Amino acid sequence: MAEQSVYNEIKRRIESAKRGTLFFPDGFASFGSSDAVRSALVRLCRANILIRVAQGIYYYPKIDTKWGSGIIPPSIEDIAESIAKRDKVRIAPTGAYVLNLLGLSTQIPANIVFVTDGSQRRVSIGKGKGILFKHTSEMRIFAYRSQMMRLIVTALREIGEDNVTEGQMEIIKSHLENVQPEDFQKDIQLAPIWVRKKLSALI
Known part of the structure; x- marks a missing residue:
């Protein structure tokens, strides 16, 4: 052709x-x-x-077209999901990015990290920014029924048991309202014991 x-x-x-x-x-x-x-x-x-x-x-x-501000760029999540779909792998956001997604931190990391059951790699997006796919053998991260529960558990693990503030727990409580009770009961079993205790206390 x-x-x-x-x-x-x-x-x-x-x-x-x-x-x-x-x-x-x-x-x-x-x-x-x-x-x-x-x-x-x-x-x-x-x-x-x-x-x-x-x-x-x-x-x-x-x-x-509504506000006439021009081009709406793709989100990091959109790009990462498209790469995962092409490569036929599973991914889950992790690290400081999850804290930002849930409003638990205002910090936006230059490198957004996703764990994957695929191979490890980095994709550069713009100057000094990128997506890092880190291979994980911890398959339970992909077993959550509720994506919100996965984000909440990941965020708490990122903060650490002794560093979680009351303010952060209040924000997490508001996010839990978006989790179906049956999903919560199943997904809570995938979390570390200390996370289970903290989340169960909010329900």
Whole structure:
């Protein structure tokens, strides 16, 4: 297939997708050679149809039509989830990022860490920022029925038993309202004993 045809096919595929979709060159492998695909993606970026958010990751930008503020960038979570889906692996946010997600800390780390049952790697996103996938053999992290419970338990483990403040426990209590009682009863069994005690005291 000629380069122009590859470009037209890829452009058609992208423009028929939902805005906010992330694309990888591998997804267009059936359209032509890797060089032709790469060339088409570069041209689409120059034409402002796509945005390259990291090496080998392209974004069909979502546009803010309500406030007119322009392009809405993809979240770190969106990028990480797309990579996990492509690689057919499971991931879970961890570290200081989880504290920020739950409003337990205002600090946003430059490197967002996810544990994965896949291989360890780092993806650079912008200057000095990135996503770090750390391999874990602790499979119970992927066994939670409630994503909120997984975040809460991860956050408490990150803070540490002796460092949790009353203010933080109040915030956690408000998040627990979003957990179904049957999910709580199952997921609490996956938490360390000290976390179980603290969370059970809030219910």
